[in-house]
Amino acid sequence: MADFQQGASRVSHPRNPLNTSTFSCVRCRLTVPVATADGGQRNHCPSCLHSRHVLDQDTGGPSTCRGAMSPIAIAVPRAGDWTVIHRCVRCDELASDPVREDDNQLVVMRMAVRPLAQPPFPLEAFGAL
Template sequence: MPRRASTTKGGRRGGGRPQRRKDVLHGRGGERGDAFRCVGCRLDVPLIAPGTAHRNHCPHCLASLHVDGRTPGDRASRCRGRMDPLSLSVRADGEWLVIHQCGACGELSANRIAGDDNPLPLLRLATRPLTAPPTPLRALLSL
C-alpha cells in the first residue's frame, strides 16, 4: 500500500505551522520567573528552550511536573505530580517527543524535545526496549 504524503492546512508539505509563543506563569503567585527547579535532579532550569515556545521538562534528566491541562503551556492542571519520562515517540516529520507518565494520577503526555536536552537520557529512552524486550531478542533478529 503506497504511503500518503502528509500535508497541512494550506497545502504545505512536511512540518506544520510554527508553534506560537505563550505567556506562561511559573511562580506560585502567578509571577513570571526566568528559571525553575527540577523536581528530579534539583538543578535550576532556564525557561528559554531552543526549538520550543515553552520549556516543559528538565533538559538534564527529562523529568517534569504535571502542570499542563489540555493545551501545552496552559498550566491548568491541579495535579502537580511528578512526570517521569517513559519512552520516546517520533512524529512523521522526524521530530522526537518524550512520553511522560504522572506518578500521582497516571496520565500520559507527549512533550517536544528541546535543542538543549541532554542526548544521553534521550538515547537511554530510545534503547530501553532493546535492553529488556518483551519478546526474545532471537525473534527480533529473525525478522
C-alpha cells in the first residue's frame, strides 16, 4: 500500500481499492508494479518493504488512513510461507503481506534475524549453561 501515482494505468485488482497497476513507494519512491513475477499481487515495495495503509484490516475495504506502513517483522505461519508484518505509523494498525520472490533478500533476512541479534536480555546468561 504505497503512494499511488497519478495517471497510472488501470487494471482490475480485488484487493487494491485504487485499481492501479503501479505505485510509487512511500519511502524510497521506486515505481513498483502491483503484479509480481510469480503471478501474485503486491502491496509493498520490493526494495525497502514499506507500504501505504489503503486497506482496512477489519472490513477488508478501503482505509481512509493512508498512513505509511513500516515493516516491523517477518512472520512464518505454520504453512511455511514468510510474511512481512507492517505497522501503520499514523494509526498503529497491523497488516501482513506475503514475502515475494523479488523482495530484497538482504532486507528480509535482516528483519528475520533481528530478534536473535538484539535479544531483550543479555546473551552472557547463556555462557553459564
